Amino acid sequence: MSAPLRTVVWSTGGVGSNAIAAIGRRSDLELVGVWVHSAEKAGRDAGELAGGNPIGVIATDDADALIALRPDCVVYAASGPERDGAAVPDYVRLLEAGINIVSTTSTALVYPPAFYSPEWRAQLELAAKSGNSSFYASGIFPGFGSDELALLLTTQSARITRVTATEIALNDHYPVADVMMDGMGFARPLDFTPMLQTPGFIEMAWKAPIHLIADGLGVEIERIHGTLDRRHTDRDIEVAFGTIPAGTCGAVRTRAAGVVGGRDVIVIEHIIRMARDTAPDWPASEFDATYRVDIDGDPDIHCAMNLGAAEGHGAGRAAMTATAMRVVNAIPYVVDAPAGLLSSLDLPVTLPRYAVG
Incomplete structure (x- = not known):
């Protein structure tokens, strides 16, 4: 050796x-x-x-x-x-x-x-x-969960019309207040403008994994467009960075779509909640962190990768370990x-x- x-x-x-x-x-x-x-x-x-x-x-x-x-x-x-x-x-x-x-x-x-x-x-x-x-x-997202996992699954595809990679996470463990409040808008009124809402920010944040997938699939991205959605909580939520008051933002959803041939073909979604019961109509998971890949085509492919134990509130540690090992390995x-x-x-x-x- x-x-x-x-x-x-x-x-x-x-x-x-x-x-x-x-x-x-x-x-x-x-x-x-x-x-x-x-x-x-x-x-x-x-x-x-x-x-x-x-x-x-x-x-x-x-x-x-x-x-x-x-x-x-x-x-x-x-x-x-x-x-x-x-x-x-x-x-x-x-x-x-x-x-x-x-x-x-x-x-x-x-x-x-x-x-x-x-x-x-x-x-x-x-x-x-x-x-x-x-x-x-x-890392994990961006990283394996937002690009390489998707490309691995596409090796089963005869035809692809859309690839969607999604992170669904409970982030009540994240302690950095300025990132969560000013950056993402948590614990702020819904009319507050977080950094995420800066024109072009979402597109910039997810540009790299979208282009990585496109390169792997041999297609050219014509443009990327992004959207932001936020939902309030109807009760106070105690989290690692403090208290999220009732009536303020308790869930954030971003979507960035890479356009190919005039269609949204490569999509990255990021759903973050501060409690499981906020934004109940959005995609959810019993795990604290789930990474989904959905491929529309022939065949349709749906895969979910879960980190940590269900209802375990261990996603912070699990995601940190997965992120670290992506580069250590x-x-x-x-x-x-x-x-x-x-x-x-x-x-x-x-x-x-x-x-x-």
């Missing part, structure tokens, strides 16, 4: 903590460093920061020190409302240093050709070329891939060869 791939995890949030734990269980990967944002976490054992036992790897906020370790790959899992703007300079530095990256941070890069900033994309392409390194972004494949910006179309199935046990 070849030497383990030297790996750094960038951030110790939910995804990063799962990545730290998973890497520690694998014989083909070696955790050599962990980056943290706050000075309070720097100097602490990474295993403890991830909610486990000490592992002898000390977290640092010194990016230069981590680059000097010359890791084979960085698992970049930082989060926040300015994640792309803050992450791109880090990506460039790492790629130029010859360090491969797998990321759950910049979901708009799940299909790099459709990335919303051509300037940033050009910077990343140049950095990867100069460093002979590769970059791959994935991809590390050996990305390290072996040709230099450049990759999507799931460029990699084989990223099998978890060290997960059994």
Whole structure:
């Protein structure tokens, strides 16, 4: 067996903590460093920061020190409302240093050709070329649930008229108030204008997976149009970020449709509730997170993937684990891939060869 791939995890949030734990269980990967944002976490054992036992790897906020370790790959899992703007300079530095990256941070890069900033994309392409390194972004939605699962199911199709990928989630566990309230409009009156309602925002948010599916199916997207629907709650709901008062938004539904031949052919829907009894007429699930793919054609295909236990309120942990493992399992494949910006179309199935046990 070849030497383990030297790996750094960038951030110790939910995804990063799962990545730290998973890497520690694998014989083909070696955790050599962990980056943290706050000075309070720097100097602490990474295993403890991830909610486990000490592992002898000390977290640092010194990016230069981590680059000097010359890791084979960085698992970049930082989060926040300015994640792309803050992450791109880090990506460039790492790629130029010859360090491969797998990321759950910049979901708009799940299909790099459709990335919303051509300037940033050009910077990343140049950095990867100069460093002979590769970059791959994935996750669960956007990611596997919104594109690769759909394409896998289409391998059974003789004819396709529409592909719809849908996430149905109970997100009462999500603690970031500004994202949930100002970004999505939860706990705000229905006449409040959240970031989601900014013209073009929904189209931009789902552009990458729509174009990834289109590329996989060999069709061209003519345009993308998006819609937003919100529903109020008739009672107060206590959630991780506070209280959602009765009469304010308790459920959000977005839809982005890629048009081919004048028809909505590739559709991404995202349904988020803060309680199961809000928006009862919308598609629902007994699970805290369900990812559906519905293919209209010959034959019609309907598939639901559920994370966590039914009624278990464990979707936050389950989704974090699934998101982290989408990129951790991809590390050996990305390290072996040709230099450049990759999507799931460029990699084989990223099998978890060290997960059994």
